[in-house]
Amino acid sequence: MSLKTLKDYDILGWRGEFYFKVDGPKLIKARWPDKGTIKLQKNQEFTSRADMSLWSQFKTIRVGKPAIQKIKVILRERDHLKKDETVAELELEIKLPSKTEYVILQDEKENTKAKLRIQATRTRY
Numbered sequence: 001m002s003l004k005t006l007k008d009y010d011i012l013g014w015r016g017e018f019y020f021k022v023d024g025p026k027l028i029k030a031r032w033p034d035k036g037t038i039k040l041q042k043n044q045e046f047t048s049r050a051d052m053s054l055w056s057q058f059k060t061i062r063v064g065k066p067a068i069q070k071i072k073v074i075l076r077e078r079d080h081l082k083k084d085e086t087v088a089e090l091e092l093e094i095k096l097p098s099k100t101e102y103v104i105l106q107d108e109k110e111n112t113k114a115k116l117r118i119q120a121t122r123t124r125y
């Protein structure tokens, strides 16, 4: 995952404070990072380490049977003075298994953009 913003989200040049929410199946919700925010000033970019995941899930599927996992990814910006703002959200329908792909999550004005890597390959162990 990488996240870049072209906008100052707070007055007086304070940094934007971003975090992700993921709505998974059966009301399971995740937040990333678990605590804290990704602080970005205008034109800054954050790239996560490869071992950081917004969402992880194991799902057993029958060979030859198509399976889809729906999740919703939401990018929010925190504000101390008002309710956290939803910057962008995206509903994903991930085919299992599938090749690794990238999707873009961005706001309507394209000021803030997250590039998400979706890995839904088979797991053997």
Ligand SMILES: [Ca+2]
Binding pocket: 009, 010, 015, 016, 017, 077, 078, 079, 080
């Ligand atoms: Ca803020």
